[in-house]
Amino acid sequence: MNAIEFIERKFAELGDRTYGEEVTERQHALQSAYFAEMAGAGEPMIAACFLHDFGHFITGKDEMIADEGIDAQHEELGARFLARHFTPEIVEPGRLHVAAKRYLCAVDPEYLSGLSAASAQSLRLQGGPMSAEEVAEFEREPFWREALELRRFDDLGKEPEMETPPVAYFLAKLPPFLRDSAAPA
Numbered sequence: 001m002n003a004i005e006f007i008e009r010k011f012a013e014l015g016d017r018t019y020g021e022e023v024t025e026r027q028h029a030l031q032s033a034y035f036a037e038m039a040g041a042g043e044p045m046i047a048a049c050f051l052h053d054f055g056h057f058i059t060g061k062d063e064m065i066a067d068e069g070i071d072a073q074h075e076e077l078g079a080r081f082l083a084r085h086f087t088p089e090i091v092e093p094g095r096l097h098v099a100a101k102r103y104l105c106a107v108d109p110e111y112l113s114g115l116s117a118a119s120a121q122s123l124r125l126q127g128g129p130m131s132a133e134e135v136a137e138f139e140r141e142p143f144w145r146e147a148l149e150l151r152r153f154d155d156l157g158k159e160p161e162m163e164t165p166p167v168a169y170f171l172a173k174l175p176p177f178l179r180d181s182a183a184p185a
């Protein structure tokens with residue numbers, strides 16, 4: 001099984017889980033990616049949006065997740081897997097998507113006041129808005145702007161009823177971003 005087949009299988013097996021608001025994990029991934037596409041974002045951003053919560057689907061027991069990381073946050077666990085198989089442009093914005101929320105809450109009062117109830121609650125568990133030092137540190141991340149862009153699409157992907165292309169449509173966008181020589185899984 002290659003990485004794309006693994007992703008396909010996880011969406012099939014676990015995509016019906018609820019994302020925590022009014023959509024499933026599958027709907028959330030598809031909508032985030034589709035909002036990116038409709039906004040005219042490039043292929044890397046569309047792919048990054050599709051995969052940004054992939055960490056929700058994996059555990060340390062998966063055969064393709066050979067390393068430690070059972071206690072990792074979902075964005076880190078997902079990125080650790082994805083980075084072995086895909087280029088940073090579609091992995092790093094997702095790795096930073098929870099940090100991006102904490103960043104936006106620190107620098108944009110409107111963003112903070114606009115959080116859904118569930119998102120405001122999880123913000124507390126995630127460490128609350130960033131401190132000034134954390135903001136400066138975040139802005140040194142190579143893909144920090146992309147992470148903020150992804151976060152906006154992520155936040156939109158919560159529509160109970162919305163038509164999107166299927167999982168296969170976004171899986172088909174992934175091959176150009178496969179690493180030439182993926183490290184052993």
Ligand code: FE
Binds near residue numbers: 028052053154
């Ligand atoms: Fe998300």
